[in-house]
Amino acid sequence: MxxxxxxxxxxxxxxxxxxxxxxMEMIASSKIRRAQNRILEARAFISSIEEVITDVACYSGLLHFPLLTPHENDRTVLILGVTADRGLCGGYNSNIVRLIEKTFRMVSAAGKTVKLDIIGIRGRNYFRYMGYEIEKVYENLSDYPKFLDAREISREIISRYLSEQVDRVIICYTRFKNPAEQIPSVRQLLPIPIYGGISDENIEDIVKNSNKLFYDRLESLGQIQIGDKTCRINPEFLYDPSPADVIGSLLPQYIYTIVYGALLEATASETGARMTAMKSxxxxxxxxxxxxxxxxxxxxxxxxxxxxxxxxxxxxxxxxxxx
Missing domain, CATH: 1.10.287 (Helix Hairpins)
Structure with missing residues (x-):
């Protein structure tokens, strides 16, 4: 003895x-409520933008915008991974890193060239250690993400997509469910899948349907089919400003908001994971x-x-x- x-x-x-x-547990618990409120606000805003974009595009027939239209050659895929800047948050970082690696392998196995952008110091350190080539790194955003940061990241991504440096953009992040449960998630950013709602997609579906067009114009019927939604083009609707101006201004804002929402989800997930880990x-x-x-x-x-x-x-x- x-x-x-x-x-x-x-x-x-x-x-x-x-x-x-x-x-640390008390600090995390004091932050979690504010993080949850910001998430709820972001989710509601994203849902509203998606509804407006879908309706205007559907009823006006304006679906051939650069951010909506898939590239003819779907060869290069950009993966944007959202990780944390700090540790001591249980399995949060390891779970999202595994998802990013899984997505990377599956897209590579489909014969695509994969580029990798990482948000967060932990993800940067891991992927550099494992020998991955990282295109861009964004640090010190996980504690209190700002919309301006999301806009800067989004503009860079949009620029690379429009210049055809990349043909598709996928974001991997952690979706917040409650302080004890966080869900590693993946969704397609570009081209914008306007039929998809705010629900996350499966990696298998994204890879399998890489060349799928997200719309089908039915000229003879005067209709547009978007996923499971069939809309009749109504030329009697009047828009001010014009539908093209509305969609043209909303699409970049939509990408900004999706990235911002992913940052908020990741921050809340990290905080919840840290609170749970420190309590344990x-x-x-x-x-x-x-x-x-x-x-x-x-x-x-x-x-x-x-x-x-x-x-x-x-x-x-x-x-x-x-x-």
Missing amino acids: EKSQEIRNRIKSISGTRKITKA ASDNAEEMIKDLVLMYHRARQQQITMEIAEIVSGAQALATVAE
Whole structure:
């Protein structure tokens, strides 16, 4: 059994660690509500933009915009991976990194050239260590992402897509469900799949349908088929500004908002994962302290018993000598 002093030192060390994990848990819990509110606002805004884009494009017949139209040659795919800048958040980083790697392998296996952009220091360090070539890195965005940051990233991506440096853009991020559960997700950014709603897509579907056109103009019927939605072109609708101006201004804003929403989802997921991990660490430290306190009392009791036995033995020896 360990000596009493050694056990006391371990208790002191673990108690200090528990104070740190408890403080981190409280900080994360104070941030999570604000992060959740920002996510709900972003989701509602994204849904509204998608509805407007789909309706205007559908009822006006304006579907041949550069950001909506797939490239003729679908050869180069850009993957934008959203990771964290810091650790101590449980399996958050490892889960999203695995998803990015899986997406990379599946797109490569489909015969595509894959380019990789990474948001977050943790992802940057991992993929550089593993030998991946990273095109661009964006750091220090995970703590409190701003719309201006998302707009800067989106403009860079749109520029590369319009100049045909890349033919498709996929974003991998972590979707927030609750503080205890985060879902690594993937969705296609460009060309914009206007039939898809805000739901995330499967990697297999994205890879399999890489050359799928997202619309089918039915001139003879005066209709447009977008996924499962059939809309009749109505030339009597009047738009001010024109439908082309509306869609032309909304499409870039839509990409900005999708990227911003992904950053918000990732931040909330990281915060929730950190809160859960620190709570688990604090609880484990508490259990360890209880076990060590029990060990300390037993060791102390054994030491006292031994000292009493030595005193009694000494007294008996003195009595024997005196006789």
